[in-house]
Amino acid sequence: MADGELPPIRSPEQVTVTVRRARNLRGLRGDSLVSQIKVEFGDKVLGETPKVECMPDSPAEYNHNSTLTVTFEDPAFLDELGYKPILLTIIEVLPKEKKAKEEKTLNLGQCTVDLMPLLRGEVNPKYTLQVHGLPSSPMENIPAEVPKPEVDVELKVNEAILSESQLSECNLMTITTESLFSPPDSWQMPGSQYIYTASLPLPITSEKENVVVFPSGQLKPGIEKEVPNKQKKWFIPGSAQGNAIYIPDSYVSSDTYEEEAGDFRSKDDREHRIVAEQDKNRVTWNTERRSYLDSSATKSFQDKIAKTRYWPMEVMRVPLPSGNKTKKDDDGSFSYHGVVYINMAPLLYPGGSTQWSKDPLVSANRYNVDKQ
Secondary structure, eight states, rough: OOTTTTOOOOOOOEEEEEEEEEESOBTTSOOOOOEEEEETTTTEEEEOOOEEEEEBBBOOEEEEEEEEEEEESHHHHHHHHHOOOOEEEEEEOOOTTTOOOOOOOOEEEEEEEEHHHHHOOOOOEEEEEEEEETTTTTTOOOTTTOOOEEEEEEEEESSSSOOOHHHHEEEEEEEEEEEESSGGGOOOOOOOEEEEEEEEEEEEESSEEEEEEEEEEEEEETOOOOOOSSSEEEOOOOOOOGGGGGHHHOOOOOOGGGGGGSSSSSSGGHHHHHHHHHHEEEEEEEEEEEEEEEEHHHHHHHHHHHHHSEEEEEEEEEOOTTTTOOOHHHHHHHEEEEEEEEOOOGGGGGGGGOEEEEEEEEOHHHHHHOOO
16 A cells, blocks of 8 residues: 555445344233334334244244344444444334224334444354333333243344454543532532433544433432432443343442542542432433444544543533513523543553542633643
8 A cells, every 4th residue: 555545445334133032022912922122223114023923832033034234434433333222112012993994003012232342353243132011011010020022133244343453543432420429519400301311522533522411310309319330321222221231241330449440539528429429419320332443543532631631521401492582581501511530540540441430520710620
C-alpha cells in the first residue's frame, strides 16, 4: 500500500440470527398453542418465524433464519452492536373467527439477544434465553414451580466482525450510570413531571465525537429502597417491555467504599453518604452503555484523558413538553443543568481497566468548567 493511501473498506458481513425452538410457552388456552416469533434490531423488523404448534411435551421447532447486515464504513454501526440487542417477541396465533379476514394475535413475552460476543471475535455464539412475560399476558405471572418459557437462538458470521489485529488495537468500553443521590431540593416539586438525563462526550474516531445520552432517569423517594442485585438496563432496548429491558446476567457493581474512587471516600463522608443513599430522594438510571472504540478513537480518548484527567458528565432536568405551552413557559424549560467531573486518569495506569466513582454534582457554569 502506498504512503498515505487509505486501507480498503471491508465488504458488508451478514449476521445470521437463527431462532431454533421455544419450550414451556403458555397462551390463552394453556400450554398448547400456535406461536411465532418476531425478530427485531432497533426499529427494524428482521423477520418472523413460521407459525408452529407448541405442546407441553414437545417444543415449537422454528429453525428460522433472519439476517442483519453489518457495514464497516461507519464505526458508529459497530458501536451499535454493543448497546442494541436483537429483540425476540413471542406471539400467540389465535384461531380465526368466523367471517374474519385475518387471524388474531397476542404478544406473550420477550427476550433479548446480546450481540457483544460478535465484537469480541466470536463467530457462532449460542443462547438459551428465558422469555419474560409481557404485562397482562398469560405468561406474566407463571408460578415458581412451573418450568420457565425459553428460546434457543444462535448467531453466526462467516468471518469474525473484528480481526485479531483490530481486537488488539481497539477498546470495548462499558459505561454504567447508576444513581444521583440527594438531588437539589427544587426537584421535589409535587405534580410536576420532568425528564432526567445524563450525558457525556465520547470519541468515535480521532476526528469525530459523539454525545452519549442516558435518558429516562427516574426520580424516586428515599422510602423506596433499592433492591439488591440490581440488574442493568439496555441503553436502547427498542420496543422491549417489562423485564426484557434488562441485560441478561448483567448487574450493578456492589463494590465497597475502599474499592471505589471519587470525592466521598473518607470516614468523615460515611454518615453523609448513609443519609443521602438511604433516606434522601434519588434519580436512578442503572443503565449500561457499551462502546466500541477503534484504534484512532482509543488514542484520541487516551490523549484527552492525559491532557485534562477529568471527564465531564452533564445532568439535566427538563419539563415534559405540554401541548398548551406559551413562549414564556418555554423560556424556563431548561430547569437544571449540572455537571459531574470524573477522574479518568487511573484508566491510563498500567493494568487500569475499571473506574468506579462517586463524585459531586456541581452547577455547570463557566467557572467550574475552567477550574476543572
